[in-house]
Amino acid sequence: xxxxxxxxxxxxxxxxxxxxxxxxxxxxxxxxxxxxxxxxxxxxxxxxxxxxxxxxxxxxxxxxxxxxxxxxxxxxxxxxxxxxxxxxxxxxxxxxxxxxxxxxxxxxxxxxxxxxxxxxxxx
Numbered sequence: 001x002x003x004x005x006x007x008x009x010x011x012x013x014x015x016x017x018x019x020x021x022x023x024x025x026x027x028x029x030x031x032x033x034x035x036x037x038x039x040x041x042x043x044x045x046x047x048x049x050x051x052x053x054x055x056x057x058x059x060x061x062x063x064x065x066x067x068x069x070x071x072x073x074x075x076x077x078x079x080x081x082x083x084x085x086x087x088x089x090x091x092x093x094x095x096x097x098x099x100x101x102x103x104x105x106x107x108x109x110x111x112x113x114x115x116x117x118x119x120x121x122x123x
Contacts, residue, residue: 029114032051033110033112036109056099091107098113100115101114102114
């Protein structure tokens, strides 16, 4: 999908499919919601760069790597499935900057990406 197709999908509130997740763009809130697909076997740290790449307007050479914002192994351990449950934990979240987004990863597998605001970064 080229950049023009992604922009059209965003404006239409459509789902953007990546190799690792389905991402829905909500135009009114400028928010991307990705549901982690546990059955694919992808970890959060492996899935997130593909999601950011699919929705980013920043050239990949200028994009900050995930590990510059959060320890990928710690992110995976934080939400890895426990016990016999094949899904992640039920409670908790972590928030960190990644590329031009503020990312919130929830224990239930939902990942929310919002454009970073200059004012909130300074506080």
